[in-house]
Amino acid sequence: QMQLQESGPGLVKPSETLSLTCTVSGGSISSSTYYWGWIRQPPGKGLEWIGSIYYSVNTFHNPSLNRRGTISVDTSKNQFSLNLRSVTAADTAVYYCVRHVLGQGDYWGQGTLVTVSS
Amino acid sequence: QSVLTQSPSASGTPGQRVTISCSGSSSNIGSNTVNWYHQLPGTAPKLLIYSDSQRPSGVPDRISGSKSGTSASLAISGLQPEDEADYYCATWDDSLNAWVFGGGTKLTVL
Numbered sequence: 529q530m531q532l533q534e535s536g537p538g539l540v541k542p543s544e545t546l547s548l549t550c551t552v553s554g555g556s557i558s559s560s561t562y563y564w565g566w567i568r569q570p571p572g573k574g575l576e577w578i579g580s581i582y583y584s585v586n587t588f589h590n591p592s593l594n595r596r597g598t599i600s601v602d603t604s605k606n607q608f609s610l611n612l613r614s615v616t617a618a619d620t621a622v623y624y625c626v627r628h629v630l631g632q633g634d635y636w637g638q639g640t641l642v643t644v645s646s
Numbered sequence: 647q648s649v650l651t652q653s654p655s656a657s658g659t660p661g662q663r664v665t666i667s668c669s670g671s672s673s674n675i676g677s678n679t680v681n682w683y684h685q686l687p688g689t690a691p692k693l694l695i696y697s698d699s700q701r702p703s704g705v706p707d708r709i710s711g712s713k714s715g716t717s718a719s720l721a722i723s724g725l726q727p728e729d730e731a732d733y734y735c736a737t738w739d740d741s742l743n744a745w746v747f748g749g750g751t752k753l754t755v756l
Contacts, residue, residue, distance in 0.1 A: 575683075
């Protein structure tokens with residue numbers, strides 16, 4: 529059974545970089561079939577796709593984030609990561625990592641709350 | 647402002663049938679299949695319907711999905727208290743090259 533688990537700091541200061549890692553178990557992140565992505569959910573609000581990586585090198589990002597996000601893969605550790613630069617309070621959210629094919633996400637991490645505050 | 651439009655709330659009594667709608671455009675729902683997720687408080691979203699109308703293993707057949715043109719619907723019949731959750735539609739948008747979601751519908755079982 530595939531499992532995804534997010535890890536990273538729960539508190540980030542404004543203007544700094546938010547860094548999260550998703551560790552995948554029960555399957556290979558090198559699969560050419562799937563995208564590996566990040567989705568976030570601000571408190572009390574809906575879901576927002578941040579970006580995804582496909583086939584370890586092709587990345588797609590939500591245009592609304594103004595190119596602040598970078599997604600990368602470490603196949604040796606079966607992990608993928610998110611770096612979100614220049615964060616503000618508006619980036620406070622629960623961040624989920626997810627395996628998906630276009631809009632179909634079948635495996636999700638449990639989510640991790642990241643608060644942006646000084 | 648979400649790319650896909652959902653009503654913020656829906657409700658029904660146990661045993662009733664409720665429908666949740668999702669409206670999009672030719673670049674998203676009109677071009678790609680729709681997926682539905684439900685989310686209980688404090689938990690990750692869970693795939694409920696994929697490819698417009700397919701149910702993953704374990705999802706009961708009282709839950710169904712459909713699509714027509716640039717709109718999609720999720721129907722839940724025989725409503726049960728445990729159906730009370732937030733429901734999101736989602737698909738890929740070819741113009742934005744992005745995974746897009748509806749704003750979510752909060753379903754209340756009265």
